[in-house]
Amino acid sequence: MAGGAGDERSVAERVFAIADAFERGGELTLSEVARRANLPTSTAHRLLAEWVSWGGLVRGDDGRYRVGMKLWRLGVRQPTARRLREVARPYLEDLLEATGEHVHLAVRDGLGVVYLERFSGPGAVRVISDVGSRLPLHATGVGLVLLAYAPPEVFAEVLAGPPRKFLPNTLTGEAELRSRLADIRSTGISRSVEELTRGAFSVAAPVRDSAGDVVAAVSIIAHVERRDEPQFPLGVRMAARGISGALSIRR
Template sequence: MSGGGRDDRSVAEKLFAIADAFAGAEELTLSEIAARAALPLSTAHRLVGEWTEWGGLVRGDDGRYRVGMRMWRLGVREPTARRLRNAAMPYLEDLLDATGEHVHLAVRDGLGVVYLERRSGEKAVAMVSDIGTILPLHATGVGLALLAHAPADVYDDVVAAGLRRFQQNTITDEGELRRRLAEVRQTGIATSVQALTRGAFSVAAPVRDATGEVVAAVSIIAHVERLGEPQFGLGVRIAARGISAALGYRAPGT
């Protein structure tokens, strides 16, 4: 192990540790994977090579690794993810028809947000997120919607990990983040303007399951010039309520 002690984990456990290393991270170097999985670099190199050969990881031209489509396809076959996607699809299609922009369904995975589904219009704004992409919670609309309803220790871990700046409007101050999350809980929607992608804004709303727990978020990402149009906030609210109802959620008093 990294501390020099004996590592009694099985090979399978070490492989799972490598998979877990990508929680909250879109891309990692081999050294970062080794550190997160608590593996010697030589062991990480060998096991990451096996993951890559199988298709679970993909190595980019810059030498960094990301989750491969083969592992992603296994994840979306998981019953909860399938149910979420099936419940959300009609609402995502409606949002796409109404706005012509990108619409997303996303869930929290550790300190990151993972996109389960995406629909995009032909003239939608250029952006970085796609199905299977993992992005930071503090820098995305869906991330803010999910973080606002996450356990307190998740917030603490996000702050401790550092609020990385991506664009001029990225939230990098803990006090500002705390205020924004309180606003999300009060209004029911999260808005992020040119925080991750220049020229784009996102608006998102949380999705609840039958127990009332927030399990996902639905969002629209659009050209920043359309920020004042009212259909975006209204649209994600309606979609989130519909998806939540399809999952069995009943709002208090209904």
């Protein structure tokens, strides 16, 4: 039995195994957590209850668990994340003013994308991404940008997942994903139409540090009817370049 009598891990190691179960992001059932953490269901249930009580995880009405705000707040106290948000804020605010839609700043965390910041206009399209949200790399505009510049082994792990098809337009096959990532590296921009959320499209671009490495992505998510408006790709490119330049200056 998983994590049974022969399990020599300490209590702390079992607690951390619960946290590791959420490395790929998304929402998990009790049985999925137990399997990923290699724990008996009863042990996983008890430890999950403690995580929820502390605030590190949240249990939804459907019984699934996801990362809670307390863990996210601890994460953004890390200097790199905090500096990213501070540097990006004025550029994101300008992008919001120009578009009136959702504007995001996100970073890669393992096989998921975590949203560090979000600004939204009053009439913005309804989306599931929010500050602290963790979503799959392959199904989001910012995630695809970060996946395009990630090490090859990250792409291999995404394929091994396997990637989930959220909507008909969600790319999950190896060939189509490779083509998409190559296009992102060639053009410096990602365009997605109804791949995670119906009625929405996104445009995203990479943010680079002083060494030229991609450390984050900025995006706009807007009503799909506006997908041909030229200010979206232009705006997200300018914002990403501005944030990158500011990161190079502020050491």
